[in-house]
Amino acid sequence: MFRLRVCYGKIGRLRFLGHLEVCGALERAVRRARLPVAYGQGFHPKARLAFGPALPVGTAGDREYVDVYLTDHVPAVAATEALVSASPEGLPIRSAKYVATNAASVAAAVVAAAYEVGFVGLSEGDTAAMERGIEALSRQDAIEVTKRERTRTYALEEALIRRPRLATDRPTPTLELWLALSDQAPMPPEAVAGVVSSEIDSEHFLRIARMECYAREGDGRDGFVSLSGVET
Amino acid sequence: MASPVHLAICLAYPDAYEVGMSNLGLQILYSALHELEGVVCERTYVPATDMADELRKEKIPLFSLESTTPVGDFDLLGISLQHELTYTNVLELLDLAGIPLRSGDRGEDDPLVVAGGPCVVDPEPMAPFFDAFLIGEADEAIVELADALVLAKQEGRGRAERLAALGALDGVYVPAYYETDPATGQLFPKGGAPARVKRRLVADLDAVPVPNRMIVPFVEVVHDRCSVEIMRGCTRGCRFCQASTIYRPVRERSRRTVARAAQELLSLTGYEELSLASLSTSDYTQIEELLRELKGYTGPRAIATSLPSLRADAFSIELAELVARVKRTGLTFAPEAATQRLREVVNKNVTEAQLMGTIERAFSAGWRRVKLYFMIGLPTETDEDVAAIGELVGRVLARAREVAGPKDRGAVKVSVTVSTFVPKALTPFQWEAQLPLAEVGRRQDILRAAVPRKGVQLSWHDPEMSRLEGLLARGDRRISDLVEAAWRDGARFDAWSEHFVPGRWWDAAAHLGLDVAALAERPRRLEDPLPWEHLDYGLETGFLLRERERALRGETTEDCRWGECSLCGVCQSYGVDNVLFGRASGAA
Numbered sequence: 001m002f003r004l005r006v007c008y009g010k011i012g013r014l015r016f017l018g019h020l021e022v023c024g025a026l027e028r029a030v031r032r033a034r035l036p037v038a039y040g041q042g043f044h045p046k047a048r049l050a051f052g053p054a055l056p057v058g059t060a061g062d063r064e065y066v067d068v069y070l071t072d073h074v075p076a077v078a079a080t081e082a083l084v085s086a087s088p089e090g091l092p093i094r095s096a097k098y099v100a101t102n103a104a105s106v107a108a109a110v111v112a113a114a115y116e117v118g119f120v121g122l123s124e125g126d127t128a129a130m131e132r133g134i135e136a137l138s139r140q141d142a143i144e145v146t147k148r149e150r151t152r153t154y155a156l157e158e159a160l161i162r163r164p165r166l167a168t169d170r171p172t173p174t175l176e177l178w179l180a181l182s183d184q185a186p187m188p189p190e191a192v193a194g195v196v197s198s199e200i201d202s203e204h205f206l207r208i209a210r211m212e213c214y215a216r217e218g219d220g221r222d223g224f225v226s227l228s229g230v231e232t
Numbered sequence: 233m234a235s236p237v238h239l240a241i242c243l244a245y246p247d248a249y250e251v252g253m254s255n256l257g258l259q260i261l262y263s264a265l266h267e268l269e270g271v272v273c274e275r276t277y278v279p280a281t282d283m284a285d286e287l288r289k290e291k292i293p294l295f296s297l298e299s300t301t302p303v304g305d306f307d308l309l310g311i312s313l314q315h316e317l318t319y320t321n322v323l324e325l326l327d328l329a330g331i332p333l334r335s336g337d338r339g340e341d342d343p344l345v346v347a348g349g350p351c352v353v354d355p356e357p358m359a360p361f362f363d364a365f366l367i368g369e370a371d372e373a374i375v376e377l378a379d380a381l382v383l384a385k386q387e388g389r390g391r392a393e394r395l396a397a398l399g400a401l402d403g404v405y406v407p408a409y410y411e412t413d414p415a416t417g418q419l420f421p422k423g424g425a426p427a428r429v430k431r432r433l434v435a436d437l438d439a440v441p442v443p444n445r446m447i448v449p450f451v452e453v454v455h456d457r458c459s460v461e462i463m464r465g466c467t468r469g470c471r472f473c474q475a476s477t478i479y480r481p482v483r484e485r486s487r488r489t490v491a492r493a494a495q496e497l498l499s500l501t502g503y504e505e506l507s508l509a510s511l512s513t514s515d516y517t518q519i520e521e522l523l524r525e526l527k528g529y530t531g532p533r534a535i536a537t538s539l540p541s542l543r544a545d546a547f548s549i550e551l552a553e554l555v556a557r558v559k560r561t562g563l564t565f566a567p568e569a570a571t572q573r574l575r576e577v578v579n580k581n582v583t584e585a586q587l588m589g590t591i592e593r594a595f596s597a598g599w600r601r602v603k604l605y606f607m608i609g610l611p612t613e614t615d616e617d618v619a620a621i622g623e624l625v626g627r628v629l630a631r632a633r634e635v636a637g638p639k640d641r642g643a644v645k646v647s648v649t650v651s652t653f654v655p656k657a658l659t660p661f662q663w664e665a666q667l668p669l670a671e672v673g674r675r676q677d678i679l680r681a682a683v684p685r686k687g688v689q690l691s692w693h694d695p696e697m698s699r700l701e702g703l704l705a706r707g708d709r710r711i712s713d714l715v716e717a718a719w720r721d722g723a724r725f726d727a728w729s730e731h732f733v734p735g736r737w738w739d740a741a742a743h744l745g746l747d748v749a750a751l752a753e754r755p756r757r758l759e760d761p762l763p764w765e766h767l768d769y770g771l772e773t774g775f776l777l778r779e780r781e782r783a784l785r786g787e788t789t790e791d792c793r794w795g796e797c798s799l800c801g802v803c804q805s806y807g808v809d810n811v812l813f814g815r816a817s818g819a820a
Contacts, residue, residue: 014450021450028448028502031533045534047504086502088450 001038002070003101004079007094007228010061014090015209019054025091026051030068032086035079038069052106052213052227053113053181056188060209063094065106065227073098095228104215111182112161112214112224115189117175119197121204126197127166127173133196134164134175145191154187161224164192172207181213238270238382242296242306242343246313246321247727249277253447254455256509257349258312261374263443271378274298274306275447278321279328281724281731287328294328303329308381309343310374311362313351316704317697317727319358322347323719326361333716335363335408340391344398346377352405353478354657354764356417357704357711359407363395367403367767368431368478369464371440376401399425403432405767407709417708419766428768435808437464437483442493448501457505457538460494461485462522466511467792467810468543470568471579471783472610474656475511477776478769480802482793483811487518491525498535505536513539514546515793517814523554540564545586552597563594566605569613570620576786577612579779584624591628595635600643602632608675609653609667611783618675621650622682629687644687650679651693654702657764658771660779665755666702669695696734700726703737703752708763711751714741772801 010022017025027047030037039045048069055061074082080096087093103109119126137143143154161178175196177189189208197204215230217223243262245252252258258275265273274296279287287294293302303309309331311322323333331345332338338345347358348366355365366373380401384394399406409425412418421427434440442460449456465482466475494506506526510516523537530537539555544565567582569575575582594602606621625648632644652672655664667675672695683690704711717740725731741748756762758777775798782789789798793816803809810816 017450021452024452025450027504031502031504032500034499039534044536047534 001101002073003099003103004035004068004070004074004076004096005099005106005227006066006068006083006096007063008061008066008087009092009094010055010059010064010090011092012090014088015060016057017090018057019051022055022091023049023051025088026066029083029087029091033079033082035068035074035082036070036072038071050105050107052110053186055210058208059189060207062209062211063213063226063228064210065110065213067099067106106213106227109215109230110213110227111180111216113179113181114211114214115177115179116209116211117177117189117193118170118172118207118209119175119193119200119204120172120207121202122173122200123202126200126202126204127168129199130166130173130175130196133198134166137192137195138163140195143187143191143195145188145194152185154191158183159187160192164196236270237272238385239308239378240272240274240301240306241265241308241310241378242274242276242301242303244276244303244309244311244325246278246311246318246325247725248280249449250451250453252277252312253449253453255312255314256459256461257314257370259446259459260443260461261310261370262447263445264371264374265378266445268375268378270382274301276303276325276329278325278724284324284328284724293330294325304331304341304343306343307385308377309345310366311345311347313347313349313355313358315727316351316357316701317732319704319715320719320723320726322358322361323716324724327719334360336360338363338391342391344381344391344395346398350474350478351705353474353767353769354705354707355405355407355767356419356709356763357707357715359709360712361715362407364398365405365407366432367405367429368769369434370432371434373401373403373432377404403430405429410766412709414710416761417710417763418761419709419763421766428766430768430805431478431770433770433802433806433808434464434483435806436811437461438485438489438811442485442489442497444493444496444500446497446501446503448503455507456503457507458494458497458501458503459507459509460490460497461510462490462508462513463510463516465810466515468512468515468581469579469779469789469791469798471577471660471779472568472607472653472656474659477658477771477800479511480770480800481808481810482515484516484518484813486813487522487525490522494526495529498529498533504534505538506530507538507540510541512541512543512546514542514551515816517812517816520548520550520554521814523551527554543582544590545582547590547593549593549597552593552599563599563601564603564605565590567624568605568607569610569617570606570622570624571617573786574610574613574617576788577783578610579783579788581788584627587624587628588631591631592635595632595644600636600640601645601647602628603647603649604628606648606650607653608650608679609672611653611661611664613675615675615678618678619682621648621679622684625688626682626684629684633687645689646687647689647691648683649691649693650676652695652698654698654705656705657762658769658776660776660783662706662762662776663756663758663780666699666753668749668753669699672698694729694732697727697732699748699752700734700737703748706756706763707751710746713744714746717744768805770802770805772799775800 038048050067052065083093165176167174213227214224217225344363346364347362352365380397384397410419463484465479721736723736
């Protein structure tokens with residue numbers, strides 16, 4: 001058994017796919033690439049792909065990871081090329097490399113992620129309000145989010161890896177976030193975006209993208225390394 | 233270098249994307265049109281009601297999925313009519329696209345709007361809304377359509393001339409070229425229009441290429457699999473079945489063609505399931521050999537092969553094992569009636585022994601679930617026939633549990649779906665009455681009481697939907713006003729139980745002075761003209777009448793693949809014959 005870790009994007013129109021739909025699309029791409037993928041047992045054997053943390057509908061992904069289990073070794077370059085040809089535009093294949101079969105799964109390895117939240121439709125003066133929002137956030141212990149009559153509390157010391165940063169040198173003002181991802185119910189980027197933009201009146205919408213997934217560096221507590229950079 | 237675009241065609245399915253993308257016909261046409269130089273072909277579907285409301289609010293016209301081009305900007309809009317309950321969705325689609333509903337109101341810049349599909353057998357309820365109908369099989373005709381329009385466009389022809397170019401093609405019916413007699417609903421040609429339009433028929437299906445491409449959806453659709461049409465037509469001759477008459481004769485594709493095309497498509501699409509599509513797949517003369525051949529490819533790739541449309545009298549042990557080998561998709565059979573007498577009336581030549589044998593083979597091979605379809609309201613049906621459905625289901629359940637063994641008893645599930653018989657045009661039962669609602673309710677109660685309470689999942693087709701289907705399926709041109717009135721009153725997605733409001737239809741009918749009971753339920757007199765007589769499917773009315781007589785006498789008619797020719801008229805009319813690649817036999 002060989003384990004090919006594939007890095008892919010979820011972009012363009014396909015940002016509106018749900019997690020299961022992305023899983024299905026990747027499975028079909030793997031079949032089209034004619035890779036010798038392994039299959040599970042049972043009545044409805046599925047191709048053995050191990051996915052990373054889910055991206056919700058509407059959230060794009062720049063560097064996402066999936067492990068593809070192969071029964072035969074195909075040189076990584078050839079496998080990457082085959083996947084590139086077989087993949088739709090909205091799920092571009094960035095790279096692929098083999099990892100040890102006993103390495104931690106993507107889902108287990110990923111403990112943090114970098115997000116970008118673009119605010120589309122802001123007016124003059126809104127960015128200043130956002131900077132104030134970030135400052136206010138730094139003095140809070142927790143955020144409360146109520147969704148569908150359920151309120152969740154997120155402790156910021158665990159949930160926020162770093163202080164959010166507002167980038168104004170882009171086409172739209174963009175909030176850069178680094179959030180913990182290892183929890184059962186990780187704090188979503190929308191929660192932070194909501195608090196930071198609480199003073200803003202102008203009607204706007206959010207364009208969210210996860211930029212990278214991070215694993216712990218070695219066994220250090222503060223160090224993170226992108227999953228691509230993990231030596232396995 | 234891309235060739236200049238001469239023609240832009242939008243293919244549409246008048247339902248949600250998930251339903252429309254499951255339609256093999258549009259995939260076939262899409263693929264065929266993509267082979268043509270200078271023709272652009274894109275798709276659209278009907279947006280869900282909340283999206284439609286948003287589009288209207290934001291004044292965004294309905295657009296094609298591929299390039300988000302407004303549907304109204306295409307040269308040709310082709311809509312597939314598979315089911316009568318999609319009629320209001322057709323109007324919804326036109327309205328969202330900004331195309332005038334009625335053919336007579338469209339201008340030079342509006343697309344030509346053409347319909348195809350099984351419902352065009354009786355196109356009259358939708359006639360005012362379409363510029364033309366393509367009658368019969370579109371594989372070859374769609375290319376002729378495109379060529380004619382490319383030429384007309386290059387010559388700078390106006391709308392009327394472009395429509396005339398279409399009307400000149402075989403199999404194209406232009407409603408505007410006919411006048412209706414208001415008293416009888418009969419149609420008479422104006423000017424040089426043909427008295428009858430003859431349907432298009434592909435004589436040799438094996439010569440028509442299987443699509444070499446398929447659109448693979450990202451979203452889960454109803455039938456999410458690679459479909460290859462292995463055979464067209466069915467001559468079993470079940471008397472309620474419209475597909476049995478309008479797709480004659482039977483034309484198989486050769487095993488080699490199917491196997492090769494299936495492998496290419498599976499490899500190209502990455503699908504995990506292959507469906508061998510036809511009206512009666514177990515009748516394909518080389519089905520077992522085909523499955524064995526495919527297994528070499530599908531087995532190692534964990535690809536499931538599904539055989540929709542199996543017959544309970546043609547499910548052999550070999551077949552059961554071949555399909556079970558990789559994955560077990562569901563098994564569905566349609567006995568339709570539960571007494572031998574009634575099955576013979578409808579010419580469904582399946583005996584209870586054959587059904588039980590099939591159940592035994594299936595459950596021995598490891599299946600644990602089976603779905604059975606039945607109908608109530610068939611001609612000559614008695615209360616005993618209805619109760620017999622429940623009793624038969626009980627026997628099936630008992631036998632299935634016996635074969636499955638004590639350990640698996642609990643896993644055995646029998647699903648039963650009961651629909652109401654709707655008389656359809658161009659069938660031997662096209663003159664019959666449809667059961668009134670109150671009577672449907674009474675017979676449903678009888679059935680419900682007779683069905684075992686545990687281990688059986690019983691579901692019904694909504695009888696009011698069936699009543700509407702009946703009204704539309706044998707309607708004449710006057711019914712079009714009703715379709716429009718219902719749509720204006722908010723009717724859309726009528727086939728969806730969460731959207732269907734029967735009251736809209738019945739109220740609209742009352743306002744228009746239409747007697748629904750009379751129109752939907754009454755039998756037709758044999759001597760009265762029918763609203764679809766201006767279309768020629770190659771069927772002799774004499775054949776339909778003979779079959780009706782035989783039905784009333786309880787006499788069966790053999791399948792002409794292995795029995796005598798029943799003189800339906802199609803082969804004689806077209807100079808064709810059944811095309812079979814193996815030896816035909818009646819049962820497994």
